[in-house]
Amino acid sequence: LPVVGILGGGQLARMLSIAAAPLGVRTLVVDSSADACAGQVTQLLVADWNDDAALADFASQVDVVTFDFENVPAETAERLASQVGVFPAPQALAIAQDRLAEKTLFRECGLNTPEFMPVDTREDLDRALAVVGAPAILKTRRLGYDGKGQFRLRSAADADAAWEALGAPAAAHGLILEAFVPFERELSVVAVRGRHGEFRIWPLTRNWHTDGVLSLSLAPAPDTSDALHEAATAHARTLAERLNYVGVFALELFVRNGELLGNEMAPRVHNSGHWTIEGAHTSQFENHIRAVLGMPLGDTGARGCAAMFNWIGDMPDARPVLEAVDGHWHDYGKEARVGRKVGHATICAPDAGSLRERLVSIAGALGREEQAQPAVDLLG
Ligand code: ATP
Ligand code: MG
Ligand code: MG
Secondary structure: OOEEEEEOOOHHHHHHHHHHHHHOOEEEEEEOOOOOHHHHOOEEEEOOOOOHHHHHHHHHOOOEEEEOOOOOOHHHHHHHHOOOEEOOOHHHHHHHOOHHHHHHHHHHOOOOOOOEEEEOOHHHHHHHHHHHOOOEEEEEOOOOOOOOOEEEEOOHHHHHHHHHHHHOOOOOOOEEEEEOOOOOEEEEEEEEEOOOOOEEEOOOEEEEEEOOEEEEEEEOOOOOOHHHHHHHHHHHHHHHHHOOOOEEEEEEEEEEOOEEEEEEEEOOOOHHHOOHHHHEOOOHHHHHHHHHHOOOOOOOOEOOEEEEEEEEOOOOOOHHHHHOOOEEEEEOOOOOOOOOEEEEEEEEEOOHHHHHHHHHHHHHHHOOHHHHHHHHHHHO
16 A cells, blocks of 8 residues: 655644545654544654654655645654655745745735835834834744744734734744735635646635634635635646646635735645535545546546534534534544634535525534624625
8 A cells, every 4th residue: 555654743634634545545644643533533753853763764664755744843844855756845945934934935926915024123123114014913934833933913012012012022033024915805715736747726715713713714715706715726727737736735825906926835635625524525635645646636626515514622413414414524633722723514516595494504504603603694
């Protein structure tokens, strides 16, 4: 059996492993924690990123290496690449894990972004605020996820507080100041590129975040013109080709005055693509496994409409979803903890009207009306 090695053992590795099984593919996951939730469904090797001997042993047991976690040090990825195929390649990972390099690349590729400036010192922050303006968001260039490593500035008067929160601790990694964009909506493109350049995207997904964490996704995004769809596809394809990218990635976009702005790129399967497990002909997880092994890619078309709820902190009662027509429950087997993604549910339906009906009824039974409301409104 081919074996795909996965760096990082969270829910993405778990769902990749589950998708690999029917293809006759095994996975081997490395994580520094023995509790990593992927370890419940596949083989887990407990090791640190800087444990060269353990990683060499890992590489010798797998056919290719991929990631569940974009913040694996680039040196670790490069060292592995001298031993075994690593997809996406370490160079692509290095760009996508640095917000400054990533946004610079977006602009080079013709994708506009929020105004931004690098910030390494307290003085840089004042200079950046003068250029970017307020409100703004100060972010660590690296290692941020789920809105962590970010500070929102309402005005220049918040500069000291922002610097205190992020400047000193993150000095070694650098920061970026971005203009706060009063966007109309957030979309993501989940795309896949194969080892021979074959490229496909799933239908655009509309996303809603709460406190910087994804709360709800709806796909295909109902309010999207063909022109916007084509522009988003073209941007994703240009970036993928420029990076010689192999595997699934997500491009997060803001829509402002009808124009697309690039927020970030995730060099891995993505939370906004979880709906593809039941809502598309081929899921992002299966296509990622296919892509990294050089297999033909599967159809990325949607079967109908789908909405995905993230369960953050703790899981609600499963029953209303388990009992629903085309309702799908995912429990990652993680311990409840504030702000932590512990599971999700996807509700599918043949059309927008019936999806709306199902959402209203399921959200009511779950006591999650507020979480479902943006999708209910849009489908209505
Ligand atoms: P992820 O979990 O998606 O990797 P992250 O921690 O990398 O998240 P971002 O995607 O940069 O963080 O930001 C999280 C959310 O915060 C965005 O999806 C968006 O809703 C909001 N946000 C981020 N940057 C901006 C901005 N410049 N203007 C307006 N809103 C923003
Ligand atoms: Mg991110
Ligand atoms: Mg994001």
